[in-house]
Amino acid sequence: MDKTVSMMDAKPSLWTKLAYGFGSVAYGIKDGGFQYFLLIFYAQVIGLNAQLVGLAILIALVADAISDPIVGYWSDNFRSRWGRRHPFMYAAAIPVAVSYYFLWNPPESWSNAQLFWYVLLLSILIRTFITIYETPSTALAPEMTQDYDERSSVIGFRWFFGWLGGNTMAIAMFILIFPAFVTAAISNGQFNRDAYATYGFIASLIIFGAIMVSALGTHHLIPKLRQPPAKRKITSGLMFREIFETLSSRSFAALFFASLLGFIASGLAGSLNFYFATYFWGFSPEQIGLISLCVTISTFIGLFLAPYITRTIGKKRGAIVIGLIAFTGAPTPILLRLLDILPGNESQFVFWFVLVATTIDVGLIICYQILSASMIADLVEQAELKTGRRSEGIFFAATTFIRKCGIGIGIILASFVLGVVGLESGAGQGEVSQGAIVGLGTVYVPLILALWLTMISVISRYKLDRAGHEENLRQLRAGALSD
Template structure:
């Protein structure tokens, strides 16, 4: 391995790196709240807000979200490659992380304050421009921040623990906003003319303000809290003259890793399925199950328990089964169980919605299922982190940013397809725009579930088949570290 072969020799991390302190771990974990809040806004609230509250055609909402995510995804590999090679006195990652804070927070606030009385065309462009701004700006935080993981610890098991904390705080922080909305904001937003606070536009203005502040704090804490580790992070490679041929050649060489391709293809299908299920979730809670704001809030409150399940379970599964085998087993249980309550309703095995059993059954099923999905996501992220050393041996470069950017690239670019699929399900089921719960027929609700279940199952199960091709286990990782002298 030499510079003539690969254009640059991978820089060595600083020797004698001190162990991670508790504050650094917590700050790194809390930094995931900002992506969690923005993702929650886009996946859970944006479609139903703009289509059912603002009155923009659901197909235009889905199209705007799709275009925004594709534009954002294009920036991912650029930001990832740039952050792998960026040279500054604050290292490769932190300048971009700091620079993203204000654009993300301000753009997210404006997203929930569209102009009153605007035409369908004006609303579409307003949504599109701000969605592109927010999604692109969050890339400049999420990609460099996530790329810190392999540098913070090279240990196979410690990476899973660190990512467990990050996912736990990201999920709980992001969902705390949703719980507050359903337990406090929406009930207090009900008026004589708008009986259901979920359909009051003023509630979403307040949401935009609170969420923007949380996003700003998360990015700043995640950046400042890991700032002290800059001297111990792998520095940028030596200066060289960048050409398009060099950039695309290195990107192709890095991403040609067979194990990465397995994760890349799996992430593509997971992103579509996640966009579909997230886009449909509030429709199922509100129309299919007929849950109130408080009941829906309790479902989001259950996510705290689910996040704890994933946080505790992932390191245990990684240690006893290995990351790949554990991800496959946990994923199969989670993804087969996810649509179970809907299936039981479609075949007539659940009582009517006014029976209290229905809510508690859905709540318990969702807590268990989301907990397993979080565990799967942690294991998946840890598998991705272990690619860094394997790729470094093959290419002579550390490409944390490229790997994370590629994963988020496919997640963002295809998640919009999932949202479009959700809007297609609503169109096929003939759900009226702006309809109240009592205005939707039983036939429409049945078809909504019937179109959704086979589609989401096919996506999830095909993804499991693809990630089975991943080849790095603990023994391979330890061998890679020995070859690199670490």
């Protein structure tokens, strides 16, 4: 029997899970920056037209569509003394950090056209470099364990640290960085470009550190991981033919489109999150920081709830149940305000209601995302039975692409929502009309609900359950014994 079979039957140690999971801090910070701060920074602080920011993100997505599957396939077939995955992880560390730093330090006095090209180029570079790291790194999960339940635990650590990393930087922004950049001319540090320059410097250092910690912390697994297939001549035609063959299953299609819709909704919600907090609710930076701090509790809810749901009702049913609760509850505070059920923003009840609702809801959303990612990992063995190839990289390249593409489309949607409701670039807190504020909620609530409920409908078409996964493992073991 292949030595990797017995290795993947064992449970990874806690320290290995922590190292593997901690690597997602890099993606979490990048993701949080793109979702929460990129649009408001360039549109409201720098003054670049919000639609141009959205267009830059859209074009960068086209580059993603090309780079993601290539990196995934390349890492599945890469041969080196450091295995298939780790060379990519080490190589990406410095480029990711450097390009992320420059995104938050645009040149001053540039025209809209120049700033557009600046955002576009750096968006493409960051997304490409993060793919070179994130795809091979996350693809380690199916190699670390084949156990149906344990995979939710391993992937849970990945999502836990991803959310924790992005959220911790948001907390630092609102509690530490923004207040430090309040001046006589700028009463809210959220609108001071120097605050974002400081963020870019700190975030880029943490991104570099997270990548290196994860790569070094999982380096000891290299001798035990799957070896690449026999050396062969790979053409572009062969590559795309094998990618299509690997991903051509009904269950993957269901997860692909469900996840795409989910991340579009997340990108939309994330991009407008601080618009709602700042303009719709009128919260101070310190209040927004406290909400972000409580979202840390949400990461623990998701981390511990996902494995429990997996053991009790299974991944697909759990994703549907948890998803319905989370996604219908997310826009509830905004809907209640539109219906004049909540009191005015001067009431402290409003702040605490939004804080508690957000904490619970984000915890459920994280749980859903862990279950969905674990369902993707279970498709690796199903594809191996069909193709005879081990293709974790391709599956997680698809996951990385879905995540980036969905978030990107969500940011684009958010930029158009801002244009439709007439929220002007450069407007500070208190400078937006009541009509634009009400319009923001009126457009957002039905749009986000439509995306999330459609996603739940699509994911119900996923077919692989615990019994099917265990049967796939049985057949693979039988084949390994007969070889």
